[in-house]
Amino acid sequence: MKKISLFLILLFLEFSTVADDVSNLIVENCTSCHNLNNYQNKNIPSLQNLTKEEFIKVMEKYKDGDGNGVMARISKVLTNQDILKISEIIYNE
Amino acid sequence: MxxxxxxxxxxxxxxxxxxxxxxxxxxxxxxxxxxxxxxxxxxxxxxxxxxxxxxxxxxxxxxxxxxxxxxxxxxxxxxxxxxxxxxxxxxxxxxxxxxxxxxxxxxxxxxxxxxxxxxxxxxxxxxxxxxxxxxxxxxxIGYKENIIEGYNPNNTELLPHCWDGDSNLKKFKKQLNDLDRNSKIIISSPDYPYRCPPAPYERASLIANYLKKKKNNSKILIFDSKNSFTKQENFFKEWNLYYNNIIEWIPRKKGGRIIKYDHQNKIIKNEQGNKVKADLIHFIPDQKAxxxxxxxxxxxxxxxxxxxxxxxxxxxxxxxxxxxxxxxxxxxxxxxxxxxxxxxxxxxxxxxxxxxxxxxVDPVFLNTCYSFSKENRAFSITAWYRLNTSKDRIVSLGSSQSSINSSHIDRNQEASHAFGWFNTMVNDLFL
Missing domain, CATH: 3.50.50.60 (FAD/NAD(P)-binding domain)
Incomplete structure (x- = not known):
């Protein structure tokens, strides 16, 4: 918990403006690890296998949980609105 | 729905x-x-x-x-x-x-x-x-010359730095392979900024991992041009666990900055004027564009x-x-x-x-740097970045790294993620 509080103090900006461009670019950065092609990556799950609702749930769990894995740390910066917006982009709404 | x-x-x-x-x-x-x-x-x-x-x-x-x-x-x-x-x-x-x-x-x-x-x-x-x-x-990247007297970063045949795709990985591996047991290796780590900040310490870890298996009682001295480095606490934790008495880190303030190299006798001299002899000296050069x-x-x-x-x-x-x-x-x-x-x-x-x-579009960037301490253990530092309010520089939204108390399962999972990221990237770009 200490680590998370320290992290929040360091956080002096966030993505909460939810401009379309910002959300689109967040999604582009997701694709650096989560592949787009038919290639099956056994180490990192594809977002294709989730529904939009499942994606939001998973991301909120990472964001609000006290895990320390890379996704937990990456999602701490995102607001719930960011997560909703990027889910709409990924799942084409 | x-x-x-x-x-x-x-x-x-x-x-x-x-x-x-x-x-x-x-x-x-x-x-x-x-x-x-x-x-x-x-x-x-x-x-x-x-x-x-x-x-x-x-x-x-x-x-x-x-x-x-x-x-x-x-x-x-x-x-x-x-x-x-x-x-x-x-x-x-x-x-x-x-x-x-x-x-x-x-x-x-x-x-x-x-x-x-x-x-x-x-x-x-x-x-x-x-x-x-x-x-x-x-x-x-480019390499600075004339930083260490007697060392030329362009001489990669004799002293391969292996910091880019041109460098001779095989040659350096052979140098490691040719070492006897009880060898002393010096790794010279550059001053900031340079490509891949945690990489000198990952390299030291993985060489130590090799020495532990193949060259008993060998030792690595990291002569560092800096007084601290990224993910330092995570590296220290891993070194204590796996490479105790193999890796020794010497910060700049304690003599880590090498200023002279005698190739013939394999001796380095630091800023304080002390000389150290080793069986293999590996330089990671200071860098520029x-x-x-x-x-x-x-x-x-x-x-x-x-x-x-x-x-x-x-x-x-x-x-x-x-x-x-x-x-x-x-x-x-x-x-x-x-x-x-x-x-x-x-x-x-x-x-x-x-x-x-x-x-x-206003930029948004992400960076994650994974480092391995051995074949099945890794840890990472990650941060999002965007522009400052006057839009004239890229600023971090706050970096965060793996906990030093990560379990073996966590370290193992980060190693898996490192391979996963790499595989996604090379499949997207090359294959």
Whole structure:
């Protein structure tokens, strides 16, 4: 918990403006690890296998949980609105 | 209500930058297509250059794209320390671009000698010129000379630094292999800034892992030009667990900065004047922008790094010359493959916006640097980045790293993620 509080103090900006461009670019950065092609990556799950609702749930769990894995740390910066917006982009709404 | 989306629909949304392309863009592209096509030259087919290519390739009907690199096959920096540590074969990090992957793109395997920023052409060997309307430079890193007396970073035959794809991994592995038991190895770690800040310590860890198995009672002394380093507490924790009495780290204030090297006797001298003899001395050189910028007169010799516009990546003071990756000052962003990949996306999207006469997007970047301490254990540091309020620099939203109390399962999972990221990237770009 200490680590998370320290992290929040360091956080002096966030993505909460939810401009379309910002959300689109967040999604582009997701694709650096989560592949787009038919290639099956056994180490990192594809977002294709989730529904939009499942994606939001998973991301909120990472964001609000006290895990320390890379996704937990990456999602701490995102607001719930960011997560909703990027889910709409990924799942084409 | 939302059922699982089908793969085709998903791919149509996400395939390399398509979130930025609407029907109106396609209309603009058709109009552009009727005029003469802009010529985009990409110098460097590493991770930064190829990421730009993968985005620009989406409009390759409307632009001419030429990629120039002196190497036909690319060796990645990421995972290269696993090769040195005998965990991966060199083939696993060596890639040749499948030309069918990129349509309407010309690949030239030649060295760029000079960029004429006024007349907009580059010179390759044989005095041949290649013109451009826009040039993207992703040439990697350069090395400072005359920092350590007696050490020349260009002498990679004798002293391979293995800090880029050109360096001789096999030669350095042989030097390690030729060591006897009870050997002393010195690793000289450079001052900031340099490519991949945690990599000297990952390298020390994986060499220690090798020595522990093959060269009993050997020792690594890291002579560091810095007083601290990234992910330091995580490295210390791993070294205590696995390489106790093998790795010793010497910060600058305690004599870590090497100033002189005697190759014949294998002796180094530090700032304090102390001399240390070793069986193998491995230098990771101090670094600067790639030589092509200095040779072309687009970067003054008194500067080490290219200054860029953080939204467009256009080189300050020059039109239509764009630079990304290790050779730029990216403010809070470290020099890493992940950073170059993220920067390249913004650069390419905003270059497309420029070509289409659209407004630029405000950048968002992500970086994650994984480090291995042994074959099945890794940890990471990660941060998001965007522009400051005056939009003249890239700022971190706060970096965070793996807990030093991570379980073995956590470390193991991070190793798996490191391979996963690498595999996604090389599949997207090369295969």
């Amino acid at each position: 939302n059922s699982k989306i089908n793969r085709r629909k998903f791919l149509s949304n996400l395939a390399s930058g398509l979130t930025f392309f609407t029907l109106s863009n396609l209309f603009l592209l058709k109009r552009l297509n009727a005029k003469s096509k802009p010529k985009v030259l990409i110098i460097g087919s590493g991770i930064g250059g190829l990421t730009c290519l993968s985005y620009l390739n989406k409009i390759s009907d409307a632009i001419d794209i030429i990629v120039i690199d002196k190497n036909k096959s690319i060796r990645t920096g990421p995972l290269s320390n696993l090769v040195l540590g005998g965990i991966l074969s060199e083939e696993k990090i060596t890639f040749t671009i499948d030309p069918k992957k990129y349509r309407n793109v010309k690949f030239v395997y030649d060295e760029v000698k000079y960029i004429d920023s006024d007349k907009k052409f580059v010179k390759v060997s044989g005095d041949v010129s290649v013109n451009f309307d826009f040039i993207i430079l992703s040439p990697g 790639s030589n092509i910028f200095f040779d072309s007169g687009v970067l003054d010799k008194k500067n080490d790094w290219c200054e860029i516009n953080p939204t467009t990546f256009e080189l300050k003071g020059f039109d239509d010359i764009f630079v990304l990756g290790d050779s730029i000052n990216a403010w809070d962003m470290p020099k890493s493959a992940f950073s170059a990949n993220s920067q390249a996306k913004v650069l390419a999207i905003n270059l497309i916006n420029k070509i289409l006469g659209r407004k630029f």
